[in-house]
Amino acid sequence: MNDPREQLQFGHKGSRGKDAQPRQPRRPTAADGIIVVDKPTGMTSHDVVAIMRRLAGTRKVGHAGTLDPMATGLLVVGVGRGTRLLHFLTAADKSYTATVRLGVATVSEDADGDVTDTQPCDHVTREQLQAAAARLTGVIDQVPSAVSAVKIDGRRAYDRVRAGEDVVLPARSVTVSRFDIVDVVDGPPHHGVATKDVLLSVDVSSGTYVRALGRDLAQIVGTVGHLVALRRTRVAEWTLAEARSVPQLQDTDPTVPLDVMDLGSAAERALRVWRVSEAQAGRLAHGQRLTTELSGQYAAVSEAGELVAVVQCGQGVARPVTVFVSGVQGASS
Structure with missing residues (x-):
């Protein structure tokens, strides 16, 4: 076995050498939601996302608004279904x-x-x-x-x-x-x-x-x-006071899912909220329209505090733009 490629393949498939570092176990998958990160200088926003994918135990991670490498500060990161909320956060005012x-x-x-x-x-x-x-x-x-x-x-x-x-x-x-x-x-x-x-x-x-x-x-x-x-100090109603640095996130217990802000609470930070009944939540979960006198874009949140959908209201109806739950009565997906 003189071919170095064969040796590498053997080393990958066979037993690990005595000096090899033990492979880190995969972290448990974090819940769907939002994490607010304080990005350091010299790191791209994509670098932060790559780190958060490992820490959140899922590849379904994104961010709401790029910061240049030289810039620091608040980067809103979505996990799981939280990535579907990011589209509505990119339009938020910033400081x-x-x-x-x-x-x-x-x-x-x-x-x-x-x-x-x-x-x-x-x-x-x-x-x-x-x-x-x-x-x-x-x-x-x-x-x-x-x-x-x-x-x-x-x-x-x-x-x-x-x-x-x-x-x-x-x-x-x-x-x-x-x-x-x-x-x-x-x-x-x-x-x-x-x-x-x-x-x-x-x-x-x-x-x-x-x-x-x-x-x-x-x-x-x-x-x-x-x-x-x-330095970005605010996105919508999120501020640096609640942001966690990358080292702080990396130092969290790897056996416990990463702590996130739930989608209902996150939506209240970024959008106007419309509290909907269980029956209304069920209809929205199936992509159906509701009658309303509201106008503009709202986060439809259930009585239990769950984000059901982001809806566009006007001309007497509320039309679901993005649905975050599925099933009868708005049960979580």
Whole structure:
């Protein structure tokens, strides 16, 4: 048996060597629900999902809204049927804290990109920044960062930039409901160019690029800038106060299913709630419509607190958009 591949195959199928580490047993499968994770810097959102699949004992895991590797903070993770709720969470408002470095621009408008320009920023005052933030508050037309996941003719914008294309994306309407300048301090010089670090805090609608807010803030005050730190602090009604770090989750008892927030409680954090009777829950479980005077999107929650369906209400009826239970009387699947 001189072929190394055969030796590898034998080693895989046969007995393990004395120095081999014992194979970790598969963790018990977690219940359907939501887990709020505090993502560390340097880790992709997909990295977090991969870890959570192992910890939750299932491959049915996803997240509601990507955080860039350099960013930290709140990542809402769905487990089991919780993944079907994530679609409704991506549209939720979010809060961030960030640091914008004035005086230096990068191709990606954050610290991961190559420097493209430097400009003086000594003239910039806190009062000017506050006035600029006010101009960027409310419903605004924002041009997304060129290095972004926005698709152009079926291809991601960041792929086109990496291929050398000059990408300018069309503006889109977003809402910035709060834009606070928290502090302004001297930043580290860049090859002799003085910089300033602007600490800010914002509440924004889904689809808002905080990198682009930093870019536009710098432009309004007559210089350039890029994001050097970003932390997501809120999604819908979830905050960092209830988030668990990756090490904390990894340190949980591997013989016990991972603790999750049940779907009924999670839905109450993200959507308006409509309490439905047992009979109504049964009809929704079978995809049937209900009569109602409500308007808009609601989480239909049973008397027992179980998420039955997300429904779209209007013109006197409630139509199930996504059903989370099955069977007669809304029994759990």
